[in-house]
Each structure stands twice: as structure tokens, then as C-alpha cells.
Amino acid sequence: MPGEDVVAADVEKQLAAPMPWIGMYVAAASLICTSAMAADTFRGFRSKKHWFPSKYFTLNATTLTLLAVSMKLPLDLTTRMYAATDRLAKVSSLALMSTAIANFMTSLGTMDDREMLMNVTALAILVVTVIVNVCVQIIQMRQFLNGRKMVVEEIIAVVVMLVSLVMMASSAVMVLATKRYLKTKYHEMLQMAASDKQIENLTFDKLRLMIQKYWVMAETSNPQFVIARSVTCTTSGILSLIVALVLLQVEIRIVMEYNILHQSISNYAWSTKLILFAQTVGVAVGTIAPASRWFIAINNFRSRNESGTSIRSAFTVECYWTQKMVDWRQGSLSFRIRHIKSRKFLHDLRGLFLKLCIYFQHTIVSSSKLVLLVSVCVTAPAIACLNYVRSLTRQKRISHSVSSRDHEVDIRGYVMLLEGEVELPKETLESICKEVDEVIRKGKKQKSENLLKLLEKSRSFNGVTEFDSHEIPGLNSRELPYCWSLPVATLTSVALAFPNVRKHKSKLLLNSVTEGLRLMKIIDKALDKKGRLANVRTAADVVWVGVELYHKWQDKDLRETSLKGKNAEEILQQLRDKAEKTVIEFRRDARDCLMRNPLNWPTKVIAANSMYRIATTVLLNRSDTTDEELFEQLSVTIADILAACLTNLGHVITMKCHRNAIEEREKSVRKAALLLGKTEEIIALLQQRELPVSAPDQAASIEEWRALVSQEFSSKTNIEIGVSESREEHADVKSEG
Structure with missing residues (x-):
């Protein structure tokens, strides 16, 4: 209608x-x-x-x-x-x-x-x-x-x-099999790359070459790169x-x-x-x-042809293309069927289907290789001309770069290739190696100038043992361990609260410790593999956020304290009393059994416990000094702890190169290269120092360091006492004679 x-x-x-x-x-x-x-x-x-x-x-x-x-x-x-x-x-x-x-x-x-x-x-x-x-x-x-x-x-x-x-x-399907293959091959090559590693003598050049090896391994074993190289x-x-x-x-x-x-x-x-x-x-x-x-891929195929590889081998279907389907075919059914004939029928049916899939996979890979061969033949004249033009402008630079790198270390030996893959072109290898140097150069632009000035104040590592006295009675039956960054954050909080200290000195210390704590956080996290000190590390971070951004230790304004305080001793007593009160009140009110372990304490209480012990130690050791002199003493102690912590840099950089997860390797090695660039001058400065322990990895944590230094100090003291007693005995015998 x-x-x-x-x-x-x-x-x-x-x-x-x-x-x-x-x-x-x-x-x-x-x-x-x-x-x-x-x-x-x-x-x-x-x-x-x-x-x-x-x-x-x-x-x-x-x-x-x-x-x-x-x-x-x-x-x-x-x-x-x-x-x-x-x-x-x-x-x-x-x-x-x-x-x-x-x-x-x-x-x-x-x-x-x-x-x-x-x-x-x-x-x-x-x-x-x-x-x-x-x-x-x-x-x-x-x-x-x-x-x-x-x-x-x-x-x-x-x-x-x-x-x-x-x-x-x-x-x-190919990726499922190659990931497992690359993981196994990476572990084998990891042993080869680490065979000549000396943790205690890792100079900047050795670290750079080590990172270069791991970078090549991580880059060439990157599953994305492996897929990009595939014929499909x-x-x-x-x-x-x-x-x-x-x-x-x-x-x-x-x-x-x-x-x-x-x-x-x-x-x-x-x-x-x-x-x-x-x-x-x-x-x-x-x-x-x-x-x-x-x-x-065309360029790589032409290189393979020029190297004498036969056309027949170029059409070989490598086992990793079908390995996963072969495993599925040979494995048992994922579900249980009681009837034996039914189970056998389903198993045979699945086997037939997977057999067809394997045949289809062979056809796909062979066809892809045929397409690649046809592409090479069709584009050969144009590619040859283009490569000739490129070679005129790049040959001299490439040969010089690769020959200089080959003189340092045979990087090609660390390239991760699948079965049947041709070697990577020189241009690709050069690009991978140049990227390492580029990241290191980027790190060098971020070097810590203020931190270097602070580290130059350190002449020994005495501050590692002296910042917390064993004579101070604990506020808990179980003593709370330190991470590297917590004593530095606490000592700096104390130093910034002192009156009668020139403003530019306080500002310089604040900037120096800020740069140092960024590195200390990396070291603390890397060395605390099991996360045992996670709360302690968080406490240090919370303390420093308050100090750096708001000039407060917890809710106490350090600027106001500095302005109103009469002297450093009075400020130390105020900070100690506030910290002691915080810990005691928490222990009195805590009912959870987890709180018996101080590692489970809230970050505020952990920070307060650290402040109590450190402020009390400074008061005990304080002689008749001015506020500015005490500020300088604390600065040296901070520099000692920073220097001791940063001796672990080589060890941490090495650890970052040893990531097992295939998806994280490249990212982790990149971070290691950036860290190396940032800390080049720090590593060089600390290598001039004689360490009180035989190797940094033997005293990675601050608690281990303090224990080993105390043992060595006791040994030296006993030796000196023994030598003194023998001299006295010799003198007595001589006088009697």
C-alpha cells in the first residue's frame, strides 16, 4: 500500500x-x-x-x-x-x-x-x-x-x-619449537661467553666486550628476529x-x-x-x-648461493618447522577414555590429521623457499646494481669497523642461528655491535658528576662498619638487617637537619646522594634475588622521597628543625627520641604474629628503627666538633657506604646479562649497557682502591660486608697485638742480657 x-x-x-x-x-x-x-x-x-x-x-x-x-x-x-x-x-x-x-x-x-x-x-x-x-x-x-x-x-x-x-x-607452529631450541642453545653459549669471566677484575673494557657478546646473543636469539629471518x-x-x-x-x-x-x-x-x-x-x-x-632475505639468499651452498640444501625443510607437530603426534591424548578401542581410534585419527598437517607444513615451507628463489632470480640485476652502489660508500667503513671488532673478540662466534641458516651479513652484525656502543654512549651522557665529587671524599671503607655501633641495645630481640640504601638515606636525613651548615653544602650533598641512590636501588634489587629485604628497600625509598621532595623525615620538617635547632646534638636527640617512640609504640600495639619478624614491619617502623640506631651511634661517637665538621664527617661516612656499594657494579652488570627468559634478554642487556655507560668513571675510580674483601661477590650485601670487614679488622688487631707482645718480650730479653 x-x-x-x-x-x-x-x-x-x-x-x-x-x-x-x-x-x-x-x-x-x-x-x-x-x-x-x-x-x-x-x-x-x-x-x-x-x-x-x-x-x-x-x-x-x-x-x-x-x-x-x-x-x-x-x-x-x-x-x-x-x-x-x-x-x-x-x-x-x-x-x-x-x-x-x-x-x-x-x-x-x-x-x-x-x-x-x-x-x-x-x-x-x-x-x-x-x-x-x-x-x-x-x-x-x-x-x-x-x-x-x-x-x-x-x-x-x-x-x-x-x-x-x-x-x-x-x-x-615454528616458533613453538624454536623457542625451546634457542633457550637450550643460549645456555650452551652462555657457558662459552662466561668461561673467561673474572668478576673481581672487571674493567670497563672487559665489561664492554662482555656486554657486546651477550648483546649479540640476545639480539640474534630474539624470537621476533628469528621469525623475521624465516621464509614464511x-x-x-x-x-x-x-x-x-x-x-x-x-x-x-x-x-x-x-x-x-x-x-x-x-x-x-x-x-x-x-x-x-x-x-x-x-x-x-x-x-x-x-x-x-x-x-x-633476498640478499642473504644470494650470499648463501655465492658461498657455494647447493640449491637442493636450500630447499631442505628443517626439523624445527614440524617438530612441535611431531611431538603432538607421538604424545598421548590429553583426555582420558576408558574404552581402549575408542582411545586407539581417536589416537589414530589425531595421528592422521597431524600427519596431513606435517605434509602441509612441508609444502608451505618448500613453496616459500621456491618463491624466495624466484624472487632472487627476478630481482637479481636490480639488487646487484643497488648493492654495488652501496658498497662504494660503505665498504671502507664496514671493513675497518668489523676488522677492529674482530681483533677485540670474535663476535660472529656468538651469533645464534637456527639449523640451515646462513651467517648474518656484515652490515647486520655491524649494526648490532654499533647499537651496543650507542647505548653506552647514551649512558655516558647521563654520568653522575655530583656523585663523583662525593665519592672522592672517601679514602677507606670504614663508614660501612662505623655508621651503626654494635654497642647500642636493640629495640627488638631480632635485629633488623640493612640494605645498602637505607643507611645512606637515613644519614643524609640527619646531616640535612643540622643547623649552622652552609646551604650550598647541604644542596650538594642532597644532589650527590640522589644520584647515588638511583644506582644503589639497582644494586639492592639485583643482589636481593629472593626479595628478602623488599620492605627494607621500600623503607629507604619512602624515606628518600620525603627528604628529596618535601625535606621531611616522616612528618618532621628538616628545614624547620634546622632553623629552630640550637645545635646538631639537640637535633640528633630529637630524631632519636621520635624514632624510638615510633618503634616502641608499634611493638606494643602489634598483635599479628608476622610482626615478630622485623622484616615484615611497616616501612615507617623500619625507617624509624634505622634512624634510632644511626642517630644514637652519631651521638656516641661525637667529639667536641662544630656542626659543619660533624656534617663533613657524616658526608665521608655516606661516601664510604656509597663506594662500598658501588664496588658491586661489575657484578650487577654481569648479572643483568644473564637473564634466562628469552623475552627479557635484550631489554636486560640494554639496561646493562646503559648502566655501564653511566658508571664508567665510577668504576675507574673504585678500581684504584684496595678492597678489604677478596671479591665483591663475597660481600654483596652490606651485612656480609660489615661482617667480613669486622673479621679482617679483628685478625689485623690480633696480629698487631701479637707483634707488639713479641717485641716487648724481645726487648725484655735484650735488657736482661
């Missing part, structure tokens, strides 16, 4: 009204994906990692949701989209999905087994849904295909998307390049045939152009990383 038709038309019009804003949402999601891929590309160029590791655009729930929103046009089966711009936007959406899969590839290396399974399955569901929707449209509209100008490009984009998904799944990732790069070229040619063709700026007649209206622009930029940006991996 006419009335009903009018109502239906009005309803349809109302429903179509918000469609342009939905299109804006799709364009925004596409731009976010584009920005993430651009960030990874920029980061790769900046760090000179031309295999472009994934950091921002990784396979996870967020990016999959954004991609699902970006696929709104291919998934829309009801909206009429017959104009050139509308059809072109659908092709660009399919191209964006293929490009995204290629960029996702390396992020598989950052996942554990379960996370990888869940994410790859979710991606497969999304891709299959898109493919099914596109196929439905093509099949249902087959009688009108003569009028569709871009059906061939749609089919190509769908096929590329499906093949890219297959490459992703193939790489995921190379094929994915080729597919990404093909789909980008297909999109480019169809856009050029449509622009020449139609005015695409006026060819959008769907309900998405003007937003279609925004979607097309955002996704075209996304495809262009996203193609850079996969295409670069493909280009590097």
Missing part, C-alpha cells in the same frame, strides 16, 4: 542517517592501525633494525578489535555499494587486512604458547568471516559481475589474505607488496576512468572517501616493514 511504502521509506531513511558517522568510526579505527604500523616502522628505522620488530602493532585483542571495525565495508552485505569509490573502499579494506597480517608476523615471538594459540585463532576467525562475506557477495552477484570493475582485484586480495593467514599459522615471513612480505601494487594500480585505473571524488552513492556517503584515504595510507605504510624483510 502507498502508506506503508512511505513509512518503510521513512524508516529506511532514518536508519541510513547515521551511516556516515559509522563510516567516520571505521576511518578512525583504520587510522589508529595505520599509526601503530607507522610507529613500528619509525622505531625500526631509528634503531636501524630493518627487520622491524613489533611493539605497537602486535597481535592482541585491541588490534583485532580495531581491524574488525576497519572491515565494516567488506562485512556489510545489505548496504548498496555499487559506485567506484564504494567498491574501491572495499578493496582497500581487504588490502589493509593482508598488510596487517604481514605486520603481525613478528609479534608471535613475544607470546607464550597459550596466548599465541588464542590470538592466532581469533585472527583466523576474523579473516575467515571476511572471506566468507566477500565470497557470498561475489557468488550472489555473479550475474552482474560484468558490470563490476574491481572483481579481479577483490579476488586477488581475498586469496592473498588467506595465504597470509596460512603463513601466520605456519610461523606460529619473507613470503608474507612478498604478498604484502603484491596486494599494495594491486591496490595502487586499481586506484590509478579508477581515477583515470572515473572521478572518484564524486562516485560515492552508498549510505556511507562522504565518509567512504575518508575510509579509502585512511586505508590506502595504512597499506602504503604497512608495506614498508614486510617489503624490507623480503629485500634482506
Whole structure:
């Protein structure tokens, strides 16, 4: 009826009204994906990692949701989209999905087994849904295909998307096996790298070379780098390049045939152009990383060919590609079935399925290697010319750099390669080694000038044993141990509260200790492997936050104390009394049995216990000195503790290089290189000092250090007493004679 038709038309019009804003949402999601891929590309160029590791655009729930929103046009089966711009936007959406899969590839290396399974399955569901929707449209509209100008490009984009998904799944299976292989190989090479390590004599140059070894091992065993070197990732790069070229040619063709700026007649209206622009930029940006991996793989393959490797060996499918499926096939069922025949049937059925998967995996890897070989043959003239031009500008610098490094240490011996992999090109190895030096140089720019001035005041390590006297009765039956940073934070709080001290001296001490505590926190955390002193370390941090930012020790204003105090002795008594009261009140009110162990005390009480003992010690040892002289004495004590703590730097840097988790190695070694650069002058300064213990690792904690120094002091005292007594006896005998 006419009335009903009018109502239906009005309803349809109302429903179509918000469609342009939905299109804006799709364009925004596409731009976010584009920005993430651009960030990874920029980061790769900046760090000179031309295999472009994934950091921002990784396979996870967020990016999959954004991609699902970006696929709104291919998934829309009801909206009429017959104009050139509308059809072109659908092709660009399919191209964006293929490009995204290629960029996702390396992020598989950052996942554990379960996370990888869940994410790859979710991606497969999304891709299959898109493919099914596109196929439905093509099949249902087959009688009108003569009028569709871009059906061939749609089919190509769908096929590329499906093949890219297959490459992703193939790489995921490979990663599961290679992680275990790389972990085992890393432990073997770790022994080789540490064979000549001397913890007690680690100079700056030795530490730099050690970091260089571990850096190469961590970088080349990075699962993302391993995936980037794989043939499936190379094929994915080729597919990404093909789909980008297909999109480019169809856009050029449509622009020449139609005015695409006026060819959008769907309900998405003007937003279609925004979607097309955002996704075209996304495809262009996203193609850079996969295409670069493909280009590097071609160079590596040509190097392998020049080194005399046979074509037959180049097509060998290494065992790690199928190792995980072989393990699954040989293993038992994960669920229990009592009926023996049923269990046997399921086991055989699973074995048959996995056998087919293994055969399919062999086919994928062999096909990928064939594609790589064809790529090498096709691009050989252009690549040869480009390499020749590059060699003219870089050969002299590369040969000089590599030869100088080879003279120092054979870095190539620490490269982690999989079975059948060719050696990394010199340019790649040089880039890895240069990155180490660059991080160390970056650390040198952050050196601690004020801390060095404070350390120069230290002439011995006496302050380590003298800051807390054993003669002081404890406030608890079990004595609370120190970490390195707590006595420094407490002593500085005391020193900054002294009146009659020049302001610039207090400010210099504050800045020096701030720089020192940053390093002490790193050392404390690294050496406290079991986290036994976690509360003590937190207490030191809380104390220093109050001192540095608010000039307060707990709720006592140090500036006000300094201004109102008559002398240092009175201030020390006030701080000691306040600390003693805090500890006693806590012990009186504590009911939890955990509080019997002082390591479980609240940070405020731990800090108060430290203040009580240190303030009492300073009062006991104080002679007739001025406030400024006492301030200088405390500064020397602080410098002694800092110097003793920082003798552990070489040991801590070494520990940071020995990270077992494959995902954390590179980050940890980078921190070690940065720390080495920051502390170069400190290490050189402390190496001129004679340590009271044979090796820093024998007295890593301050409590161990104090115990060993006390033992050595007692031994020396006994020897001196013995020598004195023998001299007296000799003198008596001589006088009698």
C-alpha cells in the first residue's frame, strides 16, 4: 500500500542517517592501525633494525578489535555499494587486512604458547568471516559481475589474505619449537661467553666486550628476529607488496576512468572517501616493514648461493618447522577414555590429521623457499646494481669497523642461528655491535658528576662498619638487617637537619646522594634475588622521597628543625627520641604474629628503627666538633657506604646479562649497557682502591660486608697485638742480657 511504502521509506531513511558517522568510526579505527604500523616502522628505522620488530602493532585483542571495525565495508552485505569509490573502499579494506597480517608476523615471538594459540585463532576467525562475506557477495552477484570493475582485484586480495593467514599459522607452529631450541642453545653459549669471566677484575673494557657478546646473543636469539629471518615471513612480505601494487594500480585505473571524488552513492556517503584515504595510507605504510624483510632475505639468499651452498640444501625443510607437530603426534591424548578401542581410534585419527598437517607444513615451507628463489632470480640485476652502489660508500667503513671488532673478540662466534641458516651479513652484525656502543654512549651522557665529587671524599671503607655501633641495645630481640640504601638515606636525613651548615653544602650533598641512590636501588634489587629485604628497600625509598621532595623525615620538617635547632646534638636527640617512640609504640600495639619478624614491619617502623640506631651511634661517637665538621664527617661516612656499594657494579652488570627468559634478554642487556655507560668513571675510580674483601661477590650485601670487614679488622688487631707482645718480650730479653 502507498502508506506503508512511505513509512518503510521513512524508516529506511532514518536508519541510513547515521551511516556516515559509522563510516567516520571505521576511518578512525583504520587510522589508529595505520599509526601503530607507522610507529613500528619509525622505531625500526631509528634503531636501524630493518627487520622491524613489533611493539605497537602486535597481535592482541585491541588490534583485532580495531581491524574488525576497519572491515565494516567488506562485512556489510545489505548496504548498496555499487559506485567506484564504494567498491574501491572495499578493496582497500581487504588490502589493509593482508598488510596487517604481514605486520603481525613478528609479534608471535613475544607470546607464550597459550596466548599465541588464542590470538592466532581469533585472527583466523576474523579473516575467515571476511572471506566468507566477500565470497557470498561475489557468488550472489555473479550475474552482474560484468558490470563490476574491481572483481579481479577483490579476488586477488581475498586469496592473498588467506595465504597470509596460512603463513601466520605456519610461523606460529615454528616458533613453538624454536623457542625451546634457542633457550637450550643460549645456555650452551652462555657457558662459552662466561668461561673467561673474572668478576673481581672487571674493567670497563672487559665489561664492554662482555656486554657486546651477550648483546649479540640476545639480539640474534630474539624470537621476533628469528621469525623475521624465516621464509614464511619473507613470503608474507612478498604478498604484502603484491596486494599494495594491486591496490595502487586499481586506484590509478579508477581515477583515470572515473572521478572518484564524486562516485560515492552508498549510505556511507562522504565518509567512504575518508575510509579509502585512511586505508590506502595504512597499506602504503604497512608495506614498508614486510617489503624490507623480503629485500634482506633476498640478499642473504644470494650470499648463501655465492658461498657455494647447493640449491637442493636450500630447499631442505628443517626439523624445527614440524617438530612441535611431531611431538603432538607421538604424545598421548590429553583426555582420558576408558574404552581402549575408542582411545586407539581417536589416537589414530589425531595421528592422521597431524600427519596431513606435517605434509602441509612441508609444502608451505618448500613453496616459500621456491618463491624466495624466484624472487632472487627476478630481482637479481636490480639488487646487484643497488648493492654495488652501496658498497662504494660503505665498504671502507664496514671493513675497518668489523676488522677492529674482530681483533677485540670474535663476535660472529656468538651469533645464534637456527639449523640451515646462513651467517648474518656484515652490515647486520655491524649494526648490532654499533647499537651496543650507542647505548653506552647514551649512558655516558647521563654520568653522575655530583656523585663523583662525593665519592672522592672517601679514602677507606670504614663508614660501612662505623655508621651503626654494635654497642647500642636493640629495640627488638631480632635485629633488623640493612640494605645498602637505607643507611645512606637515613644519614643524609640527619646531616640535612643540622643547623649552622652552609646551604650550598647541604644542596650538594642532597644532589650527590640522589644520584647515588638511583644506582644503589639497582644494586639492592639485583643482589636481593629472593626479595628478602623488599620492605627494607621500600623503607629507604619512602624515606628518600620525603627528604628529596618535601625535606621531611616522616612528618618532621628538616628545614624547620634546622632553623629552630640550637645545635646538631639537640637535633640528633630529637630524631632519636621520635624514632624510638615510633618503634616502641608499634611493638606494643602489634598483635599479628608476622610482626615478630622485623622484616615484615611497616616501612615507617623500619625507617624509624634505622634512624634510632644511626642517630644514637652519631651521638656516641661525637667529639667536641662544630656542626659543619660533624656534617663533613657524616658526608665521608655516606661516601664510604656509597663506594662500598658501588664496588658491586661489575657484578650487577654481569648479572643483568644473564637473564634466562628469552623475552627479557635484550631489554636486560640494554639496561646493562646503559648502566655501564653511566658508571664508567665510577668504576675507574673504585678500581684504584684496595678492597678489604677478596671479591665483591663475597660481600654483596652490606651485612656480609660489615661482617667480613669486622673479621679482617679483628685478625689485623690480633696480629698487631701479637707483634707488639713479641717485641716487648724481645726487648725484655735484650735488657736482661
